[in-house]
Amino acid sequence: MQNSRSIKTPLTDELCASLHAGDMILLNGEVFAARDAAHHRLQETLQRGEALPFDIRGAVIFYAGPSPTRPGRIIGSIGPTTSYRMDPFAPLLMEQGMKGMIGKGKRSAEVVAAMQRYKSVYFGAIGGIAALTARCVRSVELVAYADLGPEAILRLELVDMPVVVVNDTQGRDLYEEALKRSEL
Amino acid sequence: MGPIREIDSKLITETVKRLFLEANTCLGADVLTALQISQVREESALGRQVLARILENAAVAREESAPICQDTGLAVVFVELGQGVHVAGGLLNAAIEEGVRQAYAEGFFRKSVCDPLSRANTGDNTPAVIHILIAAGDRIRLTVMPKGGGSENMSSVTMLLPTVGREGIRRHVVESVLKAGPNPCPPVIVGVGIGGSMEESLILAKKALLRPLGQKNSRDERLKDLEQDILADVNRMGGGPQGFGGSVSALAVHVEMKPCHIASLPVAVNIQCHVARHREAII
The missing domain is CATH 3.30.1330 (60s Ribosomal Protein L30; Chain: A;)
Structure with a gap:
């Protein structure tokens, strides 16, 4: 997208603090694709006192489950799923060091507060443009939970994936700011 | 009423398969037109950029026969079954399910159907959601609708x-x-x-x-x-x-x-x- 700032993962406190709601970003580097069932397992792993299947410090999780990869391709179509379903798990993962989330849709007050506390950022990706977004993925590797099929955790290498900062470390919310509070 | 017309269940399977393959990769002309009109109407610069990306994606998906969205949906099928039709060679519902199964395998579409409690994936995007209405005539109207979650x-x-x-x-x-x-x-x-x-x-x-x-x-x-x-x-x-x-x-x-x-x-x-x-x- 036009007027975008390019950033690279892993994210640091300083980098996150410099991102503001409404900023257009081109995201580069490693991110982890994980959605509903994978989050449930990550939580269970932490509750058992075991190590997570990937290093979550500075990591960005992309709430996504791609379509299957056709022969000769890197990945199938891929895009964000609705983020609120991961709200019950997000503060726990931020506590472990997760610095960014990519998804679509509103987050809970608890998640927005945790983003301020742990200096993490929520990026909105455009939903429903998955054939195009696949072109931003340069490599894919299975990380964990192959039995979950489309919900397995994948490591993706991204190049210039367009996202917009929705919730920043100061508690701002692009979705809220966009709404005109007119009477019905 | 005229004589009963026989329709082979295989034709139903093939038709359902073709419709799901098309629906998941080629956005309808009406939707494309509506998106183009809204690009002109949209007041926000970022909003116009989003709409432009949506239109660009539709072109890429069509060109590559790739899913427009990674969520290729629950397979919803509306059937208007003429009461002058006899489905030969198998059950109507089974023929539709087979068409869904084949489309989702061949199209490399995501299988997004699971057991509600165990959350175990059924592996082939079935069962479909099938609505059947009996109508006049000796034809079958099949409308498929992949519905995202x-x-x-x-x-x-x-x-x-x-x-x-x-x-x-x-x-x-x-x-x-x-x-x-x-x-x-x-x-x-x-x-x-x-x-x-x-x-x-x-x-x-x-x-x-x-x-x-x-x-x-x-x-x-x-x-x-x-x-x-x-x-x-x-x-x-x-x-x-x-x-x-x-x-x-x-x-x-x-x-x-x-x-x-x-x-x-x-x-x-x-x-x-x-x-x-x-x-x-x-x-």
Whole structure:
């Protein structure tokens, strides 16, 4: 997208603090694709006192489950799923060091507060443009939970994936700011 | 009534397969036109960029025969079965399920169906959701609709007080769309079913989503006005494409209505994301 700032993962406190709601970003580097069932397992792993299947410090999780990869391709179509379903798990993962989330849709007050506390950022990706977004993925590797099929955790290498900062470390919310509070 | 016409179940399988392969990779001309019109109408620069990416994606998906969205949906199939038809060689439902199975394997579509409790994936995107209506004639009309989970999650049925009237319905639908906000991938299409029983209102709302975009309600002048009013209200809210801000939060509002019980006023709201996929064939 036009007027975008390019950033690279892993994210640091300083980098996150410099991102503001409404900023257009081109995201580069490693991110982890994980959605509903994978989050449930990550939580269970932490509750058992075991190590997570990937290093979550500075990591960005992309709430996504791609379509299957056709022969000769890197990945199938891929895009964000609705983020609120991961709200019950997000503060726990931020506590472990997760610095960014990519998804679509509103987050809970608890998640927005945790983003301020742990200096993490929520990026909105455009939903429903998955054939195009696949072109931003340069490599894919299975990380964990192959039995979950489309919900397995994948490591993706991204190049210039367009996202917009929705919730920043100061508690701002692009979705809220966009709404005109007119009477019905 | 004329003689019974035999239709081979294999033809049904092949047709369902072809329709799902097309629906998941080629966005309909009506949706493309609606998106192009909204690109002109959109007031926000970011909103226009989002719409441009959506149109660019549709072109890429068509060119590569790739899924437009990674969520290739729950397979919803509407069947209008002429009562002069005899399905030969197998069960109608089984023939439809087989068409879904083949399309989702061959198209490299995501299998998004699982056991509700164990969450174990069924592996082939079946079972499909099949609605069968008996009609006149000796043909079968098959309409397929891959329905994404994100927008379906924002849908609802509510039993309103019968006395709230048109204004109460308008307010309820606008509030439902506002509550859904950015979650169902706006710009959305809002399917509304008014009346019938509880479940019939839901089916009306889903069928309302099948009406081509840009086509006004031709059956009832009151509904045409209601559709326009709700659309104007929704687009005044400022959510815009993907909720990032703007003047196009919805592409259309489609309302269908049937008489209901004197004690009831069921209103179903079925939200459809901008990847509004459906295909139809008559065999």
